[in-house]
Amino acid sequence: MNTVAALLGRILLALLFLVSGVNKLFAVNQTESLITGVGLPPNLALAVALFEIVGAIALIFGFMTRLFAILFAGFSLLTVLFFHHDFTDPMQATMALKNLAIAGGMLCLFAHSQMRWSYDSMVIARRGERETRAAEERAREAELRAAKAEGRAEVRHDTVPGTVPARPIPASTMGYVDTNADSVPDRRRRWWELR
Template sequence: MTDTTGREQGESATVNVIAAIVGRILLAIIFIVSGANKLIDPAATDAMIVAAGLPAGLAIPTGIFELVGGLAIALGFMTRLFSILLAGFCLVTILFFHRQITDPMQAAMAMKNLAIAGGFLCLFAHSQMRSSYDAMAAKHEGFVEARAAEERARDAELRAAKAEGRAEGATTVTPVAAPVVAPVAAPVVDHDRDRDGVDDRVERVRPAPVVDRDRDGVDDRDEGTPIDPRLRP
């Protein structure tokens, strides 16, 4: 069921594309041919315009308008603008060139112009027809807008991520390093209490001085005999 519906929709879209292209060309071809003829023979066109009570010199501007308008409609370029302009042109043509409705020929021409004006008004209402310059431009514009929206959303996500990262960094407790304690110097101890200029600890390990008052080469304390009183100082 779904495949059938999708196939029918695809076929309908294809028919719409073909109808849009053919319809624009059929509306435009009469103006393309008419404008080209006016530019090829402007003198005859100018004479017809003057006969209708209009000023001379409008042949070339009218031919350029019809040719450009017809090409724009065929290509689907600025469709709404040229549709309303050509519809008005058809109605103005009835007023100046086909107002004698008692004449069957003039009446038929007037009805033809009315039908063409109606076709242009329908084209103005449905200017988004497929396979036209306007449709492609609108599609490209939509693509550009969608891409810009995606870029804005991506930028917003990046900004949000950066803001979240900054918030997390602000709430994280930074560990505080322990203060460095300088070593305390040991107190200075005085080891020269007798003030003789020599460290008392050195004096303790020095050998006692030799006492040899009798000059016999042996320490008197080691001889074990009393010292001759005559040798005492």
């Protein structure tokens, strides 16, 4: 349930910027006049519209979530600073609070961006799988090297003149004895019984 809620929250936050960007794209002249009205350069309208659209699509699919979340948080705070700074006007104060809430939501998304059902989480999962496979391969190679070294050591020991090759001890005489014939070892053999 948490995963579904996080996905819906991410999509709803992104939709706000997607709709805003599309509106700015279809009304570039009005957006440009609003931007120049607060003293910003006039050629920002198209760039802002494209930024909102591209960023929103990236958030919907969970692509570069942390980057776009922090950029949108900063964008929302800059919007309060430039456009909604007159807190005596109730409409401007409401718009400022809305943008502050959006910035807070984006900061939460920045903090918890590695959620399932996103491109970023798939990349992290695949990286983890590759690292696990590489660690398993290294462990397998180390086991093979150890087995080869052990085999070489046994061959050298058996071929050294004057040494007696080790005689394998049968499993039945490994130090335990079954006194009541129930196939369960009952007591440890004494050293003189092992010969």
